[in-house]
Amino acid sequence: MTRYLVVPGRGVSFAEHWTRQWVESRPNYQWAPEPPGPPYVADERVAALHAAVSASDEPAVLVAHSAGCLTVVLWASKHSGPVRAALLVTPPYIDPQWTPRPDDDVFIGEVPRQPLPFRSIVVASSTDPYSTPAQFADYARDWGAELYDAGDVGHLDSKNGFGPWPEGERLVATL
Structure with missing residues (x-):
């Protein structure tokens, strides 16, 4: 049996968010980790994912999703x-030249750009506020991932109407 580890973004997702709905309605889905909310400290999140x-x-x-x-x-x-x-849904673009300000709540460092050692799909949005279509394509190329264009879906979150996300369920089934 396959287990599904849902890796949250920077914040705590709303009850309507597709990730929360999937974890709450499917017994083989679990958080990795439970969404702690900001700040996003990469080392802490990576350690929690490794434990899961x-x-x-x-x-x-x-x-x-996202971060x-x-x-x-x-x-x-x-x-x-x-x-x-x-399944990597709307990853935010982090400029390699970016330096966090003291009031930022994201602590990440450099984003790895080598191919992933497993099959992956990057889900892109043409209207995401945190990445452009070209940036999604760069991530997909660098990570050796398939690129899936979800269209005009914003950041693919509950603010943009993604509660249920049947197309995401279909993509997961292909993995």
């Missing part, structure tokens, strides 16, 4: 484990 992946030898599919995608690629650059595939 390492908790079982059973193969896992990672389902990540959770960065958690996945950071984890894969430092660790290995029984991960079969990953």
